[in-house]
Amino acid sequence: MTATPRDPVDAIAAQWAAVRPDLDTVPMTVYGRIYRISRAMGDRIEKEYKRFGISRGEFDVLATLRRSGEPYTLSPRQLSATTMLTTGGMTGRLDKLEKAGLLSRSPDPNDRRGLRVTLSEKGREIVDESVTAGLEMQHEVLDGVLDAAEAEQLNGLLRKLLSAH
Amino acid sequence: MTATPRDPVDAIAAQWAAVRPDLDTVPMTVYGRIYRISRAMGDRIEKEYKRFGISRGEFDVLATLRRSGEPYTLSPRQLSATTMLTTGGMTGRLDKLEKAGLLSRSPDPNDRRGLRVTLSEKGREIVDESVTAGLEMQHEVLDGVLDAAEAEQLNGLLRKLLSAH
DNA sequence: GAAAAGTAGCTTAGGAGTAAGCTACTTCTC
DNA sequence: GAGAAGTAGCTTACTCCTAAGCTACTTTTC
Numbered sequence: 001m002t003a004t005p006r007d008p009v010d011a012i013a014a015q016w017a018a019v020r021p022d023l024d025t026v027p028m029t030v031y032g033r034i035y036r037i038s039r040a041m042g043d044r045i046e047k048e049y050k051r052f053g054i055s056r057g058e059f060d061v062l063a064t065l066r067r068s069g070e071p072y073t074l075s076p077r078q079l080s081a082t083t084m085l086t087t088g089g090m091t092g093r094l095d096k097l098e099k100a101g102l103l104s105r106s107p108d109p110n111d112r113r114g115l116r117v118t119l120s121e122k123g124r125e126i127v128d129e130s131v132t133a134g135l136e137m138q139h140e141v142l143d144g145v146l147d148a149a150e151a152e153q154l155n156g157l158l159r160k161l162l163s164a165h
Numbered sequence: 166m167t168a169t170p171r172d173p174v175d176a177i178a179a180q181w182a183a184v185r186p187d188l189d190t191v192p193m194t195v196y197g198r199i200y201r202i203s204r205a206m207g208d209r210i211e212k213e214y215k216r217f218g219i220s221r222g223e224f225d226v227l228a229t230l231r232r233s234g235e236p237y238t239l240s241p242r243q244l245s246a247t248t249m250l251t252t253g254g255m256t257g258r259l260d261k262l263e264k265a266g267l268l269s270r271s272p273d274p275n276d277r278r279g280l281r282v283t284l285s286e287k288g289r290e291i292v293d294e295s296v297t298a299g300l301e302m303q304h305e306v307l308d309g310v311l312d313a314a315e316a317e318q319l320n321g322l323l324r325k326l327l328s329a330h
Numbered sequence: 331g332a333a334a335a336g337t338a339g340c341t342t343a344g345g346a347g348t349a350a351g352c353t354a355c356t357t358c359t360c
Numbered sequence: 361g362a363g364a365a366g367t368a369g370c371t372t373a374c375t376c377c378t379a380a381g382c383t384a385c386t387t388t389t390c
Contacts (some may be wrong), residue, residue, distance in 0.1 A: 007324055015232040015294035021304075026316060027303035033207050033323040039249075041196050048296075050304035057376085067180040077338060086378055091340055093376095113338045113385045116277035123305070131181075131188070145329040146322065151191065154322040157315060158198040159172055164310040165205035222346080240369060256349055256370055278355045278368045 008142070009033050041141075045134050052130040057085075059134075060094055062127040064092060072119035075108065077079040079117060102126060174198050195289050206306075216267070217295040222250070226258055227267060228293040230284040231302075237284035241275065244282060267291060 002151070009032045013025040031088040060083045065072045076083075094117060097103050102123030110112035119127070132142045142151055174197045177191040211221045219227070224254055225248045232238045239247075245255040259282060262268050267288030273279035286291070 007327060009327070010322075012232065017182050017298060019232055019234050020293070020296070023269060023300055024304065025300070026320070027300055030307065030316065030320050030323065031203075031303055033320070033327050034199055034206070035203050037323065037327050038196075038200050040327075041199070044330075055376095065237060067177065067184055069180075075338080076340095080339095087339060087375055088341080088379080109340090111338080111386075115339070122300050127186070131185070133192070135188060135192055139189065139226075141329050142192055142195065142326075145325045150325070151195065153318070154196070155191070155195050155324070156196065157311065157322070158202065158321040159174075160310045160315070161307070161319070162172060162174070162198050162202050162205075165209075165305050165313055177338070221347095240368080241370095245369095249349055251370080252350080252369060273368090276356070276368080281371070 009036065041138070044137060044141075048134050048137050049130050051133070052126050054102075054130065055081075055124065057093060058097055058102075059127065059130055061097060062119065062123055063131060064097075065103065065117065066124060066131075068126045072124065073116050075114055076117060077114070097123070173329070206303070209306075210304060213299050213302050215297050216298070217291050219267075219291060219295065222248075222258060223262055223267075224295055225256065225286065226255075226262060226265060227288055228296060230268065230282065231292045233287060237289065238281050240279055246278075260300065262288070 009029050012032065013029050016023055016025050031062050042056065049056055049059045051156070063080055064079055064082050065074055068074055076087065076090050076094060079085075079094075083090070085093070094103070094105065098105060101120060103117055103119050105117055106114050108116050146154065170313050171252065174194050177197065178194050181188055181190050181193070186218070207221065214221055214224045226244055229244055230239055233239055240254050240261060240272055244250075244259075248255070259268070259270065263270060264296050266285055268282055268284050270280050273281050311319065
């Protein structure tokens, strides 16, 4: 007999324990929760950004430019490396964002192979508004279940775990 | 001046703090790490399952059937609900898995609208091998950076956080 | 300074997901 | 028990991603 499942992830682990008692299900519960939280927050943040007319992936591009500081200019190569996206995918995102007037492409004066991508004024406004809204939303969710000490503890453990990847 | 960044997520938070000192970046670091860990483990587990000829999504289907216990039979509807996939997506996955001989579809004797999806012997073998391999891999990663008490602490905090979603 | 190797960004083909809508069947309602 | 409403699974159209290969240009090597 297993303990009463406390959440859907525990329920899945209990099912496994019943049919495969030889398994150590702890790693599955840790990574299962991480996966579900990531996905749930992804959905919420997607909705939040949608209010500003951009997708999560588009936000990533704008945010990378914004936090690089003035003059808000990077190459497509730097952007695709930072956002963990292939260059093919980046071409498509830049096309959409350029068409929406949130950034512009111009030739790199020092390397005729390259381009420079620059955030427009409208792009800077939108990313500033959406990053604020997203952080506020995340803050509310966190505050609802963890106090400041717990959040710090969680962050420390996550930093350790991320270092293994 | 901010403290020396300890990982890429801290570096991003430090960049934001430099250009937008008004932001509270704590939620971003928590969810940023969760997102990156989820993605990194997703890539690793994908490779692990590939050794058995299946994708991560296909594993999810087989695993859901396997842990439901004998006779390893569920409806497409139950499968798409459990795996958080639309029915359209499930149709495609079942097509692939049926063609590979890992499961079979048969009419539901009690409801002529419905189907029953049943794990084949070959499917059961593959899911049993791959779940063992995946858990071992995850176990090694966890053991490399967290002791048992820390893992339990992390799991507790994650359970709390997941409950907010 | 010419050839070889490397790099930047784009294009194309293919995979896998969602959303909406379809047909067939079942359940509810009177 | 006939009509209305609901449900199961599939199909289609669309989106967005990756992987591989292209052209153009730069850097290294001899």
